[in-house]
Amino acid sequence: MPIMTTKPAKFEAISDEALTLGQQLCFAVYSAGHAFNRTYKPLLDRFGLTYPQYLVLLALWQQDKMTVKRIGEDMGLDSGTLSPLLKRLEAAGYVTRLRDRDDERQVIVSLTEKGRNLKPEAFGILADISKATGCTLEEVRELREALQRLTQRMTNSQRES
Amino acid sequence: MPIMTTKPAKFEAISDEALTLGQQLCFAVYSAGHAFNRTYKPLLDRFGLTYPQYLVLLALWQQDKMTVKRIGEDMGLDSGTLSPLLKRLEAAGYVTRLRDRDDERQVIVSLTEKGRNLKPEAFGILADISKATGCTLEEVRELREALQRLTQRMTNSQRES
DNA sequence: CAACATTAAATTGCACGCAAATTAATTTTG
DNA sequence: CAAAATTAATTTGCGTGCAATTTAATGTTG
Numbered sequence: 133m134p135i136m137t138t139k140p141a142k143f144e145a146i147s148d149e150a151l152t153l154g155q156q157l158c159f160a161v162y163s164a165g166h167a168f169n170r171t172y173k174p175l176l177d178r179f180g181l182t183y184p185q186y187l188v189l190l191a192l193w194q195q196d197k198m199t200v201k202r203i204g205e206d207m208g209l210d211s212g213t214l215s216p217l218l219k220r221l222e223a224a225g226y227v228t229r230l231r232d233r234d235d236e237r238q239v240i241v242s243l244t245e246k247g248r249n250l251k252p253e254a255f256g257i258l259a260d261i262s263k264a265t266g267c268t269l270e271e272v273r274e275l276r277e278a279l280q281r282l283t284q285r286m287t288n289s290q291r292e293s
Numbered sequence: 294m295p296i297m298t299t300k301p302a303k304f305e306a307i308s309d310e311a312l313t314l315g316q317q318l319c320f321a322v323y324s325a326g327h328a329f330n331r332t333y334k335p336l337l338d339r340f341g342l343t344y345p346q347y348l349v350l351l352a353l354w355q356q357d358k359m360t361v362k363r364i365g366e367d368m369g370l371d372s373g374t375l376s377p378l379l380k381r382l383e384a385a386g387y388v389t390r391l392r393d394r395d396d397e398r399q400v401i402v403s404l405t406e407k408g409r410n411l412k413p414e415a416f417g418i419l420a421d422i423s424k425a426t427g428c429t430l431e432e433v434r435e436l437r438e439a440l441q442r443l444t445q446r447m448t449n450s451q452r453e454s
Numbered sequence: 455c456a457a458c459a460t461t462a463a464a465t466t467g468c469a470c471g472c473a474a475a476t477t478a479a480t481t482t483t484g
Numbered sequence: 485c486a487a488a489a490t491t492a493a494t495t496t497g498c499g500t501g502c503a504a505t506t507t508a509a510t511g512t513t514g
Contacts, residue, residue: 151415152355153367157433158329158422159348160440163369165326166501167447168319173502174454184470187320194313201492206314208324211493213471220469237479237492254312261319264450265443272318275439279321282426282436286328289425293335327471334472345500362462372463374501380464381499398462398509 161279171264175257179250180224185217186257189226192243193251199238226250322440332425336418340411341385346378347418350387353404354412360399387411 153159172183181189191206192198200211200218207214218241221227226247232238267275314320333344342350352367353359359367361375368375379402382388387408393399428436 147416150419151351151412153348153351155437156348156351157426157428157437157440158333159351160437160444161322161325161329162348164322164440164444164447166369167444167451168322169501170451171447172319182469187314187317187323190312190314190317190320199492200494208327209470210472212473212495215494217470235480235492239493251312255308258311264447265318266446266450267318267443271439275436275443276316276318276321278432278436278439279318279325282428283321283325283328285427286325286332286425289427290328290331330471343499360462361464370500371502373465373503376464378500396462396510400463 168261171261172257175260179253181226185221185224185226186254188214188217188221189243189247189250190254192227192241192247193254197240197242199232199240201238203241221247329422332422333418336421340414342387345374346382346385346387347415349375349378349382350404350408350411351415353388353402353408354415358401358403360393360401362399364402382408 149155169183172186176183176186187207188203191203195206198206200214203218204210204214218227218229218239222229225244228242228244229239230242232240262272265272310316330344333347337344337347348368349364352364356367361372361379364379365371365375379388379390379400383390386405389403389405390400391403393401423433426433
């Protein structure tokens with residue numbers, strides 16, 4: 133008879149418990165991400181924007197005229213994701229994409245008048261989201277910082293291997 | 294001259310600050326989700342599994358022989374996402390999909406021997422992920438519960454509107 | 455019991471997200 | 485300075501995720 137079958141039942145139970153969806157931090161993050169997406173969708177639909185497109189605009193409102201690479205660094209996305217997304221943002225009239233005259237490899241993404249004019253609306257969206265999350269400013273800050281630390285540690289351990 | 298231009302500069306600054314990517318809880322969740330995906334990928338590649346496929350297996354290890362609808366409720370996904378994903382899990386030999394004899398509308402998803410045999414490996418994956426997150430069990434519990442509350446509140450406010 | 459409504463999956467169309475390959479421009483270096 | 489290496493962006497292919505439609509089976513109701 134194998135030794136493993138003699139281990140206490142409690143150990144079995146704890147191990148199994150650790151493998152449930154409800155116990156997984158990754159699944160909690162996964163679900164919260166979908167919940168944000170679903171909450172943003174109706175708020176962004178009237179602007180013809182998707183949630184990731186809105187995040188790109190947030191980045192551009194903070195710092196206009198960035199290269200695709202720089203936006204990718206800020207958002208943790210590669211050009212394979214950003215190139216088509218930015219084309220759609222351009223087609224929708226929110227940004228322009230122009231090759232850098234000094235380095236034709238780079239594309240400079242700039243807000244249009246329409247893109248800049250959207251920024252004031254974003255405060256209203258932010259208010260709606262805040263209401264939906266039901267978090268205090270302090271709760272938001274703590275949770276956000278904990279997630280940023282988590283992301284940082286995972287990204288670091290990724291780079292190490 | 295419009296009244297708005299007379300508001301103190303500090304108010305401008307605070308408002309603008311609130312709209313940066315780094316201040317957004319939604320972006321912290323978005324980034325953490327991507328970080329988890331990137332951390333899981335190399336661990337799951339050798340099993341030919343994607344991260345969402347692995348989450349479905351987690352659900353099935355917890356409760357075998359579920360309908361597509363039930364899996365969707367557990368994971369917050371609809372059949373449009375699950376149907377093709379489950380077909381790929383079946384093609385990979387981890388699950389079977391069989392129509393319920395008592396209600397032919399339903400499809401019962403069951404683990405195969407191969408699917409069940411993968412469960413012990415999952416403890417190793419879990420250990421690798423835990424190491425990458427660098428969180429104590431207590432930190433994981435707190436962060437997970439905070440995210441679950443957040444998701445619950447957003448889902449509720451979604452249903453209300 | 456037959457028309458109607460409801461339900462469960464599957465399908466279709468579109469937008470990410472990422473890996474890998476490609477293209478074009480710039481930099482390095484022999 | 486010309487060949488090689490590097491870099492930035494695009495493109496391609498695949499797997500989600502979701503809305504909307506379709507199909508088939510079950511329930512409901514007049």
